[in-house]
Amino acid sequence: MSVVKLARPEIQALKPYQAAEQVADTVRLNANEASWTNGADRFRRPLNRYPEVRPWRLREALAARFDCRPERLIVTRGTSEAIDLLIRAFCRAGEDNIVTTSPTFSMYRHYATVQNAAVREVTTSADTDFAIDAGALLDACDERSRLVFVCSPNNPTGATIKRHSLIELLERRDERSVIVVDEAYGEFSTEASAVELLARYDNLVVLRTLSKALAFAGARCGAALGAVDVIALLDAIQAPYAMPTPVVECVEDALGDVWLTEAERRVADVVAEKNRLSTALAKMPIVTRVWPSQANFLLVAVADVERVLDRCRQDGVLLRYFGGDLADCVRISVGSADENDRLLDSLGKACLHKV
Template structure:
């Protein structure tokens, strides 16, 4: 048994999963094996939704693999990164026994999925430093080894902190946890970051998995297309645990169009614009009275602390600008997270906060 397969729940290592009608490699021109309607719905002009979709659309899977520089067998397509997180927790964690490690303040779905699975949650908070809010890799390693963690979730760039984890630190953690835990690097905002992807570590570290999504840089949040990338044996197990037909045909078709060379070129231009606007908005916020600190960010957002976060939140709402209130999150009782918008939208943020200060 391979080291990565040994991390899977013992009762799921040989689990066959559900065999859907579309999982059978059969040929024919009259399809009567899935109890589908013989006619399209009147509202479905192109008739794309009458048939169940392929569980893993081959063209989309191949294009995503090409985009991320991996083999198709190393990649599983699903309903956004959320499904991938849930699959990893369910496939690896024995309820009440195998824990996960998270680094609050951080994306909440890791803990939600663990809670639903009955997996203990080990928290290793981000550390405040001159450079920002950063993951404590030494503490993460000790917690994972000492408390029986099966999964370690690293959000890089971190949401909401914006900090990224150097790949050499990710690799060192994977080496320390080899045979003990899977290191999951969530790169939902990877397109906006400076460094390379953790997918470059996969050849040397079978206990690393990477999450990517089309929701952010590729502007397909409603299509719900995300992937988990990792060792082919692990991906095969996750696919057997996945519910049937995870990718609707219209969503797969849209994603393929969004990954055309022309669309990717425009996406790269927009990512460059976001990175430029991120710097501009950060500088403007740092000059704004009442802004206590703006954290450097590798994502498409900025985390800022305010002397009066409630006043800032209300001033932005009054100007029609909705931002994410982070005050309920650990360590962030005075903070708001602001997504980088278009230049005009960012100007409205700056104007709303300046007006608030002038009125005060």
């Protein structure tokens, strides 16, 4: 049995777009391309030609990085596109819903709204460090809950789902929901990736990105990993030629050993800076709470949020404010040591004076 049967019927029946054939060392008169290369074209593969419909070498390289078979992975324009593809594939407009936690990454709600799918939210509590409760997520599901989004580490709380809770979700929803674990911040976490559960659970999809740990947000490259038939479904609805040649080439380069080793060192630096920042922040009189975080940011509660935001802005430091349940909180991305010092200076001033 497979969760593919949960997908919209017309998507299950959809045949992939038939693109013009691409064969090396042939005269290509089948795709209305230009026959000349533009002087501004500096890439290994000429830009007068369409890219591969799906970049196979890049798929293999990402599969090696994320430790799965290439057939289990689709390369996407950031994790954002994977979220959109999943919701479009599985949710019938006006009928189905997604389930997720709150607060969490707003993109799940955004794309659910685009697809006219309802959003069921399970509130996590500051008092339990925003622990993700599988029981509450299960209670929120009904027969129309096609997708459960679990962001782990969660943006903006930094909390992760415990392995036994994830397994409970996977087993109890079985073939009734796809459980999507968004691991955009996975490299910063001490917890094992859910990727290692893919072989056991066909209803699991894991999202990964190059935007955070690899410092490649501008390239727009991520991946969804899951059962072969689920990946084939996403493949059928993704735009043909989705990954532009310049992106494919620069991501191939970024996945070379030298740059991966550097990225690993940088991730360790970020984690060390996060710990330094967390300790320094906790000592500030204006800071009332710093939550533990497995990501590259900290969620911090402050005594006077407006004063903090104004002071930082005047000093040229931008923080993220969400309001709502997090009305007295700011999310602080971990920057370089110098940037973090600037933040600490600014907060020190906010402790002393009214702005």
